[in-house]
Amino acid sequence: MNIALIFGGKSSEHEISRMSASAVLKWLVKGSNDDSEKNEILKLGIDKEGRWFLTEASPEEIFDGRWEDKNNNRPAYITPDPLAHGMVILDEDRFIYKKIDVVIPVLHGDHGEDGDIQGLLNMAEIPYVGCGVATSANSMDKSLTKKLVGYTKVRQAEYIEIRKKEYLEDKDGELLRIKNKFKGNYNLFVKPSSAGSSIGASGIKSEAELPRAIELALKEDKKVLIEEKIVGREIEVAILGNDEPKASEVGEILSAGEFYDYDSKYKNPKSRTRIVSDLPRATIDEIRSKAIEIYKALECRGLSRVDFFYTEDGEIVFNEINTFPGFTSISMYPLLWQDRGISGEELIKDLIELAINQE
Ligand SMILES: Nc1ncnc2c1ncn2[C@@H]1O[C@H](COP(=O)(O)OP(=O)(O)O)[C@@H](O)[C@H]1O
Ligand SMILES: [Mg+2]
Structure with missing residues (x-):
């Protein structure tokens, strides 16, 4: 089988994805060596700008980011064309097609865990590890x-949702809405609706801390959740x-x-x-x-x-x-x-x- 491992990406969890991919790759290599039939493992790295490369990097080089400096990295992309069923690799000035049997998208956060990559893989009709588009997005x-x-x-924790546009237009009104919802209790937790690794999340204990916590979370997402602190x-x-x-x-x-x-x-x-x-x-x-x-x-x-x-x-x-x-x-x-x-x-x-x- 040709197994493609995709890692990195533009998300704020790029580094975590590299650490995860490094471990998955080691296990994959170990498992494949034990098998009588050899698998080919294709490593597709996405850098922080979103550029895709096929790389021969080791798990250690993926772990610490040195994979990006390898001089034999070649631009490569999953093509949505189901007949290609794989990726195109840019080699000198021509494209080479490479069939892929299954993808492991070892990606966390935006574009990786939210249904985006799953949608591309659905179009390409390539099976992949993990949840589908709707589940990932939800x-x-x-x-x-x-x-x-x-x-x-x-x-679940009691919560209220704040949207950026409304908050910027009527901050006092939104703060009052929160006050009413939690009956003046400010032992709350504030977090972006879509983010991960606790980025933009914080707990508060008083009314005075609330705006800063909301603004911190709004940097990560247009939608913010205010929850009762559990x-x-x-x-x-x-x-x-x-x-x-x-x-x-x-x-x-x-x-x-x-x-x-x-x-x-x-x-x-x-x-x-x-x-x-x-x-x-x-x-x-x-x-x-x-x-x-x-x-x-x-x-x-x-x-x-x-x-x-x-x-x-x-x-x-x-x-x-x-x-x-x-x-x-x-x-x-x-x-x-x-x-x-x-x-x-x-x-x-x-x-x-x-x-x-x-x-
Ligand atoms: N309602 C809450 N009450 C108390 N702590 C919370 C609450 N929500 C989140 N946390 C704390 O914040 C951390 C990160 O929040 P979480 O919802 O898990 O988002 P993430 O996707 O960033 O992991 C949790 O592991 C927990 O420590
Ligand atoms: Mg969590």
Whole structure:
């Protein structure tokens, strides 16, 4: 099989995508070496400007960004032409076609996790790992996710939506709307509707902090969510599968920061993840079954990580879903499957299988 791995991209999560792709590539190579039939692995990197290159970079060069400096990188693009079923590579002054059997879009955020690349791959009729266009789009936009999850019985944080245009035109009116919604309680959390890695998100405790928090979030997206602040443990469930998805055990984030912000996620080595073992089996199973309920409600395929809060009163509150969760060697998604006895290379194989065999 010709397997294409796409990584990088214009999104603010470019670096995270490179870290994830580096780990996925190592597992893919390991898995392919074990197979009797050799796979060809095609690495398609997208730089921060959005330019596409076919590269022979190593996992390490992808990890730290040196892949961009390789002098044998060649411009290459997935073509939407279904008959080509693959990519065109610009070689000197001619185009070469290369067939692709399956794509692993190891992309987080804009253009990668929001349905864009999935749309291109649908046109090209190339199978790909992960959720389709509508699910990706609905899951990337937290306000749309909330509306769809609203059809389930799973609890979510109370929230209100602010739009940039209205906020700029009538700031006082919008601030009053928030005050009324939360009855003057300013223990709130503010975040862009579509972003990731906690970029533009912040918690506030007083009225005075609100405008700054909104303006910070508005830098990332035209739509901002103001939520009741949930105090609780941050727990995550990995889901794998198409029509009969299975749930991992429950993982927990132990954030080094006040909340799980960008630095706590990727820079602070004091942040840790662990498998939850101190809750009753029934509670853990309830969380797992809620995760599957949400996965099905959003019509996910392949994989997703479903994130919750578990409050002191024992309430399970859905927070968000990630259709292409972090895949770095220390990320929760692969760790949760390792805990279940599924190694990185087996996980990648399963994901490819699920991509190819979806009806
Ligand atoms: N309503 C909330 N109450 C308290 N903390 C929150 C709330 N929403 C988000 N957070 C904190 O912010 C982090 C990032 O928010 P999240 O919704 O997961 O967005 P992202 O897509 O950036 O990961 C969460 O991991 C959590 O620590
Ligand atoms: Mg999150």
